[in-house]
Amino acid sequence: MTAASDAPQVRIDGLQYCNWSREIFREMRQGGLTAVHATVGYHEGFRETVRHLVDWRTRFRDNEDLILLARDSGDIERARATNRTAIFLGLQNPMPIEDDxxxxxxxxxxxxxxxxxxxxxxxxxxxxxxxxxDSGVTRMGREAIAEMNRLGMIIDLSHAGERTALEAISLSQRPVVISHANPRWLCDSNRNVSRTVLQALRQQQGLLGLSLYPLHLPNGSDTTLRQFGEMAAEAAQIMGAEHLGIGSDLCQGQPDSVVRWMREGRWTRQAQAAASFPPQPSWFGSNLDFPKVSEGLRSAGFGEAETSFVLGAAWHRFITVSLPSAV
Amino acid sequence: MTAASDAPQVRIDGLQYCNWSREIFREMRQGGLTAVHATVGYHEGFRETVRHLVDWRTRFRDNEDLILLARDSGDIERARATNRTAIFLGLQNPMPIEDDxxxxxxxxxxxxxxxxxxxxxxxxxxxxxxxxxDSGVTRMGREAIAEMNRLGMIIDLSHAGERTALEAISLSQRPVVISHANPRWLCDSNRNVSRTVLQALRQQQGLLGLSLYPLHLPNGSDTTLRQFGEMAAEAAQIMGAEHLGIGSDLCQGQPDSVVRWMREGRWTRQAQAAASFPPQPSWFGSNLDFPKVSEGLRSAGFGEAETSFVLGAAWHRFITVSLPSAV
Incomplete structure (x- = not known):
């Protein structure tokens, strides 16, 4: 056995927005999460986002035995070596950059x-x-894509329209991700991803993070682990397991006011549909359940190496290639 | 001769607020400036300050052959090795941190x-x-001093009241600076520094940057280079040359509206006294004149090593000890 195979397997969740607490960070450790991409905000402007970032610094200090702020793939190694979870921070909306x-x-x-x-x-x-x-990528959008490419900030096309997604994939000089979505033909919502977009994503060496959020799953909250595995197998036919990961969209401990915030922000006075969190699938309620996902994959015919890719190795490789080293 | 003595002498100006331009950055190179501490703002809040920082990033990109953003003493070495000037950024007021x-x-x-x-x-x-x-350092002031100490942000007591300066020197766990001021007993303004404050500063291994701003000089705009040297000699009697530098307060190319902004900010509707820039001393109008300062020091009896300290080696040592290495 090599040293690498002695090391714990890399497990990465490509999207979570939990009601963060020490308990949840403990569960990340218990579930063997090496890294998590955590959403910092949705509709917040620059100043509010900075306040959230200050709160994150406090979380990192208060829980430095469990988590660390990740800036590049070196921080995944550092987390692994010290039995912690590397937290990558991200935004689900470009509001924080205002028009600047x-x-x-x-x-x-x-x-x-x-x-x-x-x-x-x-x-x-x-x-x-x-x-x-969907009128596609805007004038400022082209500038933002170029600037994100220059810096090495990863472009995430979750929640994008079809045309915008295709144009962004084509405009970006670097591979992009769809961090949390599923094949649309298995769960018909425009929130999910068409075959066309997936093919373009694959062609550009991008990554799809499979979502475990009930509204994105083929059978909602009742979707079985096996059905999830079968969906993953369909996605893998296009993406290949080495470009497939998990983006669970776990919103553990969030009150329904948070789903209203996500949907309504401050842009409407009208209540939007389904403003409450649906029940999670029985087999995925917290980070403790993350390793279980592999059972669904194995039952749908994923081999050991392929399962490793989806559970974290694909995200690991993508991050290693994409994020510039801080040193 | 050692390699070190072959290298160009380190010259550092501990405070400037010029109307920044490529021409001024060229003059920094011609004047042999290894590093400059540049003021980013006075009365601006957080968001406006960030806009200024964005402007600075643009300046660094547009003039990358002349200047670089300095984060630690390693960047002074990098600037030296590549014939550029390392720019350290600073704030003359804590407005940008708001109450956060x-x-x-x-x-x-x-x-x-x-x-x-x-x-x-x-x-x-x-x-x-x-x-x-002057009621001294506030409750939040104590917290800010501790936080700046934790991070390694340098506390600057220029423009502080006597009691605040003494309390801050005593509260800080790290040496502090007064980046641009002169001995008060040679130019009687409370803007200048009392013997008591200087002694406290020296005891704590702090640094005084001598100002070349006419209102801080013993004979205003008519102060001669020799008079400046004599003033430096008095300061050195307390501080020692190894804790003495220059903080020229050069405001080259700034219109008088800027001195009004400094004095009036947005806190008053009343015009404040002397809201125009006084003429510079004839011997110091730009970075080109920086090396000339050594003549004044030599004429007042500073030896070669002492002159080197005041022209930059003292700042260099202070920065090396104070700023944490980025790597």
Missing amino acids: IGLIEMLFDLGIRFMQLTYNNQSLLGCGWMEKE | IGLIEMLFDLGIRFMQLTYNNQSLLGCGWMEKE
Whole structure:
């Protein structure tokens, strides 16, 4: 056996937005999570986002035995070597950069490593999946893509409209991700990803993180582990397991006011549909359940190496290639 | 001759607030400046300060053959090795941290390495020299000093009141600086520094940067280079040349609206006294004149090693000891 195979397997969750607590960080350790991409905010502007980042610094200090702020793949190794979880920070909306391209670099320096171009609605950069008309990547969107490419901030196309996603994939000089979504033909929501987008993503060496959020799953909250595995197998047919990961979209401990915040932000006075969290699938309620996902994959015919890719090795490789080393 | 003595002498200016341009950065090179501490702002809040920092990033990119953003003493070496000037960024007022202690770390991560606790007026942290009553370091001021000590952001007591300065020197666990001021007994303004404060500063291994701003000089704009040298000699009697530097307060190319901004900010509707820049001493109008300062020091009896300290070696040593290495 080599030293590498003695080391614990790399397990990475490509998206969570939990009601963060020491208990949840403990569960990350118990579930063997090497790294997690954590959402910092949705509709917050720059100043509010910085406040969230300050809160994250406090969390890192208060829980330094369990987690660390991750800036590059070296921090995944550091987390592994010290039995902690590396937390990558990201934004699900470009609101924090306002209309100021220079703020991308400021947020990068403050630790942000992922940003979505859009969240459901039209943004300054592109169009979200809930608009009737997707007019694609905007003038500022092209600048933001170039700037994110320059810095090495990872472009996330979750929640984007079809045209915006295709244009962004084509415009980006670096591979992009869809951190948390599923094949659309297995669960028909425009929030999920079409075959066309997946093929473009694959061609550009991008990564898809499979979502465990009930509304993205083929049978909602009742989706079985086996059904999840079968969905993963379909995705792997296009992406290959080496470009497939998990982006669980775990929102553990969040009250329903948070799902309303996600959907309504401050942009509407109307209550939006289904403003409560659906029950999680019985087999995935917390980070403790993360290793179980491999059973679903194995039952759908994934081999050992393929399962390793989906559970974390694919994200690990993507991050290693994408994020510039801090040193 | 050793390799070190072959290298160009380290020249450091501990404070400038010029109307930055490529021409001024060229003059820094021609004047042999290894490093400059540049003021980013005075009365700006957090968001405006970040905009200034974005402007600085643009300057660094547009002039990367002349200057670089300095975060630690390694960047002084890098500047020296590549014939550029290392620019350290600082704030003359704690307005940018608002009432949020966490913003100190955010600004540190964005490149800020110096911060004054106060600028003329009472601040949230302490008292400036122009208030009638100096009630010393505030509750938040104590927290800010501890936080700056933790991070390695340098505390600058220029513009502080007497009591605030003495308390801050005593509270800080690390040496502090007064980046741009002169001995008060040679130019009687409370903006200058009393013997008591200088002695406390020296005892704590702090640094005084001698100002070349006419209002701080013994004979205003008519102060001769020799008079400046004599003043430096008096300061050296207390501080020792190894704790003495230059903080020229050069405001080259700034219109008078800027001196009004410094004095009036947004806190008053009344025009403040002398809201125009006085003429510079004839022997110091730009970075080109920086090397000339050594003539004044030599004429007042400074030896070669002492002159080297004041022209930059003292600042160099202080920065090396004070700023944490980025790696």
